Amino acid sequence: MSKKNKNTEAIKEQVEEVVDTVVEEGQAEEVVENEEVDEVSQLKEDLGKEKDKFLRLFAEFENYKKRTSKERIELFKTASQDVMQAMLPILDDFDRAAKELTKSEDKEMVKGVELIHNKLKETLKNKGLEPVAVAAGDTFNADDHEAITQIPAPSDDLKGKIVDVIEKGYKLGDKVIRFPKVVTGQ
Numbered sequence: 731m732s733k734k735n736k737n738t739e740a741i742k743e744q745v746e747e748v749v750d751t752v753v754e755e756g757q758a759e760e761v762v763e764n765e766e767v768d769e770v771s772q773l774k775e776d777l778g779k780e781k782d783k784f785l786r787l788f789a790e791f792e793n794y795k796k797r798t799s800k801e802r803i804e805l806f807k808t809a810s811q812d813v814m815q816a817m818l819p820i821l822d823d824f825d826r827a828a829k830e831l832t833k834s835e836d837k838e839m840v841k842g843v844e845l846i847h848n849k850l851k852e853t854l855k856n857k858g859l860e861p862v863a864v865a866a867g868d869t870f871n872a873d874d875h876e877a878i879t880q881i882p883a884p885s886d887d888l889k890g891k892i893v894d895v896i897e898k899g900y901k902l903g904d905k906v907i908r909f910p911k912v913v914t915g916q
Contacts, residue, residue: 807902807903807905810857810858811902811905811907814854814857814859814907815907818907818908821851821854822897822898824847824850825847827843828843828844831844858902858903859900860901860902861899861900862874862898862900862901862906862909862910864892864895864898864899864912866892866893867891867892868891869890869891869892870890870891870914874910875912876909876910876911877913877914878896878913879913880913880916881893881913882916883916884915888915889915889916890914890916891914892912893912893913894912895910895911896911896912896913897910898910
C-alpha cells in the first residue's frame, strides 16, 4: 500500500473513532435525558398519588367530624330520655288527679293544683317532651299506636279506628319514647 492509502486509512479510522465517540456520547446524553424524563414523570406520578391520598384522608376526616358532631347533638337531645320516661307515670297520675279535682267544690285548691300541673307540663315541654296527638275516631296505625285490646265497634264508622285512648303517648324531640295505648274497634 502506498503511503497515501495508509494515511487515508488512518484518517478514516480516526474519523470513525471520533464519530463513534460522538455517537456514543449522544446516545449517553439521550439515555441521561430519557432517565431524567422518566424520573420527572415518576416523581409527578408519585406526587399525584400522594395528593390523592391526602385528599381522601382529609375528606374521611371531615366526614368523621360531621358524623361525631351529629351523634353528639342526638345524644344531647335524648340524654334526658331516661328521666323523662321515669316522669311519665307521675305525669299520668297528675293528669288523673287534676281531672278528679275538677269535681271538687274547693275552687282555690283546684286552681292551685292546675297551676302546678301546668308548670310541670311547661317545664317538660321546654325540655323537649311533647304528647303524641291521638284521639278517639282517628285511624289506627300499628306503627304509631299500641293496641291494648279490640272491642266491637259502637258504630260502623269506628271499625278499624281508635275507640278510646287508655294512655297518652309522648315523644322527646323527634323520637317517640312511649306510644299511645289505645282500644280499637273491630
